[in-house]
Amino acid sequence: MDSLATLDYPAVGHGLRYEFGIFDQVIRDGWQLERTDRWLRAGNPWEVRRYDIDHRVGFGGHVEHLRGNDGHLSVRWIPARVVRGVPWDVPVAGHGTRTTNFLRLWSAVADEELDLDAFQVGEYWRAVDEKIRSENLTKILYPNDSSPAGKQLRLEQQYFFVACALADCIRLLLMRGAITEFADQFAIQLNDTHPALAVVELMRLLVDVHHLGWHQAWELVTRSLAYTNHTLLPEALETWPLPLFAAVLPRHLEIIYEINRRFLDEVRAKFPGDEERIARMSLIGEDGEKYVRMAHLATVASHHVNGVAVLHSRLLRETVLRDFAEMWPEKFTNVTNGVTPRRFMRLANPNLSTLITDAIGEGWLRDLEQLRGLEKFADDAAFVDQWRAVKAQNKADLATWLQVSGGHVVDPTSLYDAQCKRIHEYKRQHLNLLHCVALFERLRNGLDDGVARTFIFAGKAAPSYVAAKLIIRLAHGLAHAIAEHPVACDRLQIVFVPDFTVKVAQRIYPAADLSEQISTAGMEASGTGNMKFALNGALTIGTLDGANVEIRDAVGEENFFLFGLTAEEVTARKAEGYDPRIEIVRDPELRNVLALLETGEISGGDPHLFTPLVRQLQERDPFLVLADFRAYVECQHRVDVDWRDQRAWVRSSILNVARCGQFSSDRAVREYAKTIWKV
Numbered sequence: 107m108d109s110l111a112t113l114d115y116p117a118v119g120h121g122l123r124y125e126f127g128i129f130d131q132v133i134r135d136g137w138q139l140e141r142t143d144r145w146l147r148a149g150n151p152w153e154v155r156r157y158d159i160d161h162r163v164g165f166g167g168h169v170e171h172l173r174g175n176d177g178h179l180s181v182r183w184i185p186a187r188v189v190r191g192v193p194w195d196v197p198v199a200g201h202g203t204r205t206t207n208f209l210r211l212w213s214a215v216a217d218e219e220l221d222l223d224a225f226q227v228g229e230y231w232r233a234v235d236e237k238i239r240s241e242n243l244t245k246i247l248y249p250n251d252s253s254p255a256g257k258q259l260r261l262e263q264q265y266f267f268v269a270c271a272l273a274d275c276i277r278l279l280l281m282r283g284a285i286t287e288f289a290d291q292f293a294i295q296l297n298d299t300h301p302a303l304a305v306v307e308l309m310r311l312l313v314d315v316h317h318l319g320w321h322q323a324w325e326l327v328t329r330s331l332a333y334t335n336h337t338l339l340p341e342a343l344e345t346w347p348l349p350l351f352a353a354v355l356p357r358h359l360e361i362i363y364e365i366n367r368r369f370l371d372e373v374r375a376k377f378p379g380d381e382e383r384i385a386r387m388s389l390i391g392e393d394g395e396k397y398v399r400m401a402h403l404a405t406v407a408s409h410h411v412n413g414v415a416v417l418h419s420r421l422l423r424e425t426v427l428r429d430f431a432e433m434w435p436e437k438f439t440n441v442t443n444g445v446t447p448r449r450f451m452r453l454a455n456p457n458l459s460t461l462i463t464d465a466i467g468e469g470w471l472r473d474l475e476q477l478r479g480l481e482k483f484a485d486d487a488a489f490v491d492q493w494r495a496v497k498a499q500n501k502a503d504l505a506t507w508l509q510v511s512g513g514h515v516v517d518p519t520s521l522y523d524a525q526c527k528r529i530h531e532y533k534r535q536h537l538n539l540l541h542c543v544a545l546f547e548r549l550r551n552g553l554d555d556g557v558a559r560t561f562i563f564a565g566k567a568a569p570s571y572v573a574a575k576l577i578i579r580l581a582h583g584l585a586h587a588i589a590e591h592p593v594a595c596d597r598l599q600i601v602f603v604p605d606f607t608v609k610v611a612q613r614i615y616p617a618a619d620l621s622e623q624i625s626t627a628g629m630e631a632s633g634t635g636n637m638k639f640a641l642n643g644a645l646t647i648g649t650l651d652g653a654n655v656e657i658r659d660a661v662g663e664e665n666f667f668l669f670g671l672t673a674e675e676v677t678a679r680k681a682e683g684y685d686p687r688i689e690i691v692r693d694p695e696l697r698n699v700l701a702l703l704e705t706g707e708i709s710g711g712d713p714h715l716f717t718p719l720v721r722q723l724q725e726r727d728p729f730l731v732l733a734d735f736r737a738y739v740e741c742q743h744r745v746d747v748d749w750r751d752q753r754a755w756v757r758s759s760i761l762n763v764a765r766c767g768q769f770s771s772d773r774a775v776r777e778y779a780k781t782i783w784k785v
């Protein structure tokens with residue numbers, strides 16, 4: 107949004123105005139607890155309710171097919187329930203321009219405030235019942251990888267979201283043009299599949315409400331929509347069971363069947379006799395219960411489909427959407443993600459920003475490629491000293507904040523090694539923790555020759571994700587055991603910063619020396635934390651995954667700590683029947699590390715606390731943590747060696763920043779505008 111405004115694109119971002127956003131994380135006895143995020147409790151000055159706009163959104167009910175006197179079929183959806191969507195606008199001011207766009211957040215309100223008939227006969231509860239049910243729609247955001255709780259509510263939220271957004275586009279269009287101009291006036295970018303119902307809702311509006319023919323309507327839909335995929339993880343590819351879908355959106359299901367019928371005819375024409383392909387590509391999945399496949403729906407209706415890093419876009423074409431890429435190769439493209447330098451450099455890191463501006467002027471804030479001008483200072487001794495002083499100051503500032511906010515006393519001269527992101531097995535915080543255990547064990551045995559490190563972890567686990575919550579518990583158990591050990595505590599420290607949010611992130615990125623980007627290759631779509639750390643002068647230790655690949659290409663392999671299996675090797679290892687036990691047999695240190703997890707020494711005396719985690723690693727290890735363990739430990743050793751040469755380290759830090767200009771969201775937004783929206 108910041109880049110769209112800064113580059114003067116007339117754009118609106120649509121979303122839901124949840125009364126309670128993603129939960130606040132608190133830690134009790136090393137466990138994550140979730141607390142309601144009451145972000146509106148003191149009011150919010152950065153929003154304006156637009157009383158002049160209001161759209162009605164239907165749910166449930168039934169469909170009537172009528173033949174008029176002229177013989178024409180018309181369709182009427184009679185919803186069982188209607189909710190009103192009202193917008194709240196949050197202005198987003200561009201940097202160095204007069205353009206201010208807005209983020210338009212939709213809030214659900216009851217169609218009629220209270221049922222007066224019921225109220226007058228004294229049924230107070232029934233009178234407000236419908237109001238409560240309606241307003242629950244935007245009450246709370248469910249973490250997207252959470253339990254099935256509220257599956258129907260989540261489908262209703264998605265429909266409410268796109269129904270409001272599209273009704274608003276058409277309201278704007280009809281103020282000065284005709285419905286047939288829709289695709290000339292609007293480009294719609296589907297941010298993942300959560301708004302994929304827009305395909306169906308726009309068809310419904312054009313055909314049922316504005317009475318266009320199917321063919322013309324489909325042309326308008328497919329000329330205006332494009333889809334960005336954000337993950338290849340199977341559990342994140344959305345599907346909706348047919349019975350649920352039919353109950354909530356009966357007319358939309360009919361339209362999906364019609365889109366599917368025409369689409370599968372097209373597939374049959376192109377691949378005659380290939381019924382397996384038809385079944386794989388259908389918008390309706392039929393293994394077990396029937397369900398709607400939202401990624402297929404989005405792909406069929408979009409003129410462009412993109413992944414968010416070069417590797418991810420390739421894997422998208424080769425795996426999840428392979429059949430679609432074979433059918434329409436020209437639809438598929440890549441737009442590597444980016445981050446805004448205004449927030450993640452200028453606002454988060456004023457010390458570094460001032461130093462950069464003093465060296466190369468302030469043009470970099472609007473044209474991040476200008477950071478390239480820093481390359482010539484990488485060997486300038488005075489500049490290197492200043493760069494180092496800035497990092498030292500940022501580290502001292504973080505140390506102060508950690509002490510004030512959490513009572514942590516950290517050594518600001520130690521290497522700050524940070525892994526801050528959602529807690530998930532594919533991101534492999536547990537690989538990092540196994541390395542910490544190995545270092546702890548070496549220190550206890552008087553073997554260590556490593557440098558002093560402070561490991562900084564932060565991130566939330568989805569409330570129902572038991573394994574991720576146990577990883578958080580492990581970080582705390584290990585932090586405690588190390589702090590209690592008389593020798594280890596001087597060399598090694600683990601800090602888990604609770605409640606990772608953008609504001610917390612802005613404190614950590616500028617202070618990090620080492621950025622942990624260690625996901626199982628092939629699983630991280632892009633990552634953006636990797637870019638934020640690098641642009642603040644951290645060096646990356648990482649796998650060839652997501653945008654790490656492009657970051658390493660940009661900064662140079664000598665300025666990046668690479669380890670681990672490639673995406674191809676991961677696939678091959680799994681295909682040949684990966685057995686983690688073999689890794690354990692081969693590696694005595696790994697064996698020791700896993701054994702230590704079940705001694706009770708880092709779990710407050712309970713030897714079984716981490717058993718589920720250890721068993722998962724020993725028996726299945728679906729994210730190949732053990733397969734990458736040795737390479738990771740050896741790579742961390744190279745980090746230690748390089749850290750001891752501070753001049754060379756700072757040189758690499760400067761070159762990382764100088765060469766990461768391409769990871770600006772300005773570049774990403776320009777690519778969307780040029781190659782996808784054609785504006």
Ligand SMILES: *Cc1c(COP(=O)(O)O)cnc(C)c1O
Nearest residue numbers: 527606607608611633634635636
């Ligand atoms: C950038 C950012 C992320 C994304 O981090 P990844 O390392 O790319 O997973 C998550 N949360 C916050 C608060 C961020 O600022």
